[in-house]
Amino acid sequence: MKRIIVSVTNDLSTDQRVDKVCNTLHENNFNVLLVGRKLSNSFKLDRKYNTKRINLLFNTGFLFYAEYNFRLFFLLLFSKKDILLSNDLDTLLANFLVSKIQRKKLVYDSHELFTEVPELLDKPFVKSVWLKLENWILPKLKNCYTVCQSIADFYNTKYNTNFKVIRNLPNKKTIKKGLIPFSTKNKKIILYQGAVNVGRGLELMIDVMANLENYIFIIIGSGDISEDLKNKTIKEKLNNKVKFLGKLTPQELHKITPLADLGISLEEDLGLNYRYALPNKIFDYIQAEVPILVSNLPEMKRVVLDYNIGKIAEKRTPKKLANQIEKLVIKDFSSELKKAKEILIWKSEEEKLLTIFKNN
Known part of the structure; x- marks a missing residue:
């Protein structure tokens, strides 16, 4: 049974895409460990696969990303695994370094065009740092996928990569209606x-x-x-x-x-x-x-x-x-x-x- 360590920077509780990926891998005989961070308001988890949340000193800005990748690097380095799955650019550095040091397969899931998010529009220096990281690592990746064809085409053209498309579709649901905590009568x-x-x-x-x-x-x-x-x-x-x-x-x-x-x-x-x-x-x-x-x-x-x-x-x-x-x-x-x-x-x-x- 191959062991996969999946990493994200969120607290795991509301990331439905990553949960679906982990469930699919688990149901197909992969041993899955999902790693994220713990927040003060994090919901309790009940998953079929293994999870781990990291407590951090910093939860925003440069120090958060630096601390998380530093701690993630050592967690990945000293954990048994066959495959690493990095979700988005903010987990990629630690995964990439460990994959090179230990010659492990690295898979990359880009949920969005990370360097083009609106939050970076008025932060040119921060954006340039992420772009340098992206420019360095993405052309070296062999196994990568993203959420839609437009983003796949963008990366494949810019970096000569081979991004596949795995749309973030939901599991089929039966409709179960609940209650809204205020009146919506006739509205x-x-x-x-x-x-x-x-x-x-x-x-x-x-x-x-x-x-x-x-x-x-x-x-x-x-x-x-x-x-x-x-x-x-x-x-x-x-x-x-x-x-x-x-x-x-x-x-x-x-x-x-x-x-x-x-x-x-x-x-x-x-x-x-x-x-x-x-x-x-x-x-x-x-x-x-x-x-x-x-x-x-x-x-x-x-x-x-x-x-x-x-x-x-x-x-x-x-x-x-x-x-x-x-x-x-x-x-x-x-x-x-x-x-x-x-x-x-x-x-x-x-x-x-x-x-x-x-x-x-």
Whole structure:
């Protein structure tokens, strides 16, 4: 039984992509250890495979990344393993060095265009450091995959690599509806689930709500701009129309998502990372049979058009977007959503994934 050590910089509890990869490997006779970090609010884990969380002195900025990779390096170096799986650029240095020192197979999963995230737009020095690391290591990688074709094409063109595409599709789900902790009687529910960060179109959606009657906009998740959005909601006197549920477990989220009348994914075109984004939430909405409104960006647009399960935002202004939403929610996409949810599932990606780990 081959031993795989999988590493991430998050706390493991909400990373559904990594959990699916680990489960697939575990179910196919790999011995899996998933390594991440422990936070003060980390949820308790109950997984079929082994997990380990590292307690850190630093949890943000350069010192966090430096400490994590330093400690990860020694953990990997002195642990039994046959294969290393690095998730994203922020775990790659430690994995790459150990793979070279001990001649172990290294697999790399790029969840996004790491050096093109909006958070780095106004940090040219930090971005240059990550780019140097990427320029040094990526051309040397033999076994790598990413979440969509646009990102694979970008890396393959820039670094002459051979990135495969393993889409972050969910496991097939049966719909289980839960309860929302406030009244939504006679109101349409618009849902956003995911990271509450810059460039997700959330400020725009709050402005949209001022133009909609009998609608509630629910934001599930946490992030850098959570407090700013709450303050904006108070300032605009939209507390009765915009609700924040914070971070939920995947199990809790699974029961809330089907209650929505519309799911949104309105990322802004803030550089290549968002332009090529194919957010997990799109597929979660589909599994919950919830129609979608997405940005006019290539990957998410392709899913909506290919399966006819929603609409592309025509204009990013509050009044026009509100008007489009009112027309969208009265359309019936139920038949198309049922078809799409049978196709867009993790099982369809597993064979491709296993091929990467089983080759030499």
